[in-house]
Amino acid sequence: MNKAPQLKRVLAGLMVPAALALACQSAGAAPKADIVRHKIPGSDFPIALAVTVPPAATLHFVSGQVPAVVDASAAPDSIAAFGDTRTQSETVLKKIKEILQGMKLDMPDVIKMTVYLVGDPAKGGKADTKGFMEAYTQHFGGSQTSLPARAVVQVAGLSNPGWLVEIEVLAAKK
Secondary structure, three states, X not given: OOOHHHHHHHHHHHHHHHHHHHHHHHOOOOOOOOOEEEOOOOOOOOOOOEEEOOOOOEEEEEEEEOXXXXXXXXXXXXXXXXXXXXXXXXXXXXXXXXXXXXXXXXXXXXXXXXXXXXXXXXXXOEOOXXXXXXXXXXXXXXXXXXXXXXXXXXXXXXXXXXXXXXXXEEEEEO
């Protein structure tokens, strides 16, 4: 006697209740967790110590963005064409904001930022973190309390000698 058809019926009978239980559990009563930004203890510095993202959130990786030309009359591979670190940071952050808005996101959705700064010859070859922060705090900190985790790294150079800044971000939305 062939028991295969009987076994298939038994397994099918078990799978439907199991699938229903799983579906109910997935749609469950447990509330979806929010994105949590952990503050730096005792600090008002405008970055998060860490950011926790729940499984229900969608992650959006935005490629590194570089400065826009601010002086078309300057040589295309010169700092003069793109401006100082503050100016370059402003144009890069503006590009990032526009990209995010095109994805139905905004700056408060940024959860991680990596900033690459080239040493500015006008600053003795040191990265102008002050100039970067002046642009950064126009978007993060103050009334905008959804701060990203962040790293700022001085690099030897970027692919255009006139670029002092490149920024990439990771955004998340529930």
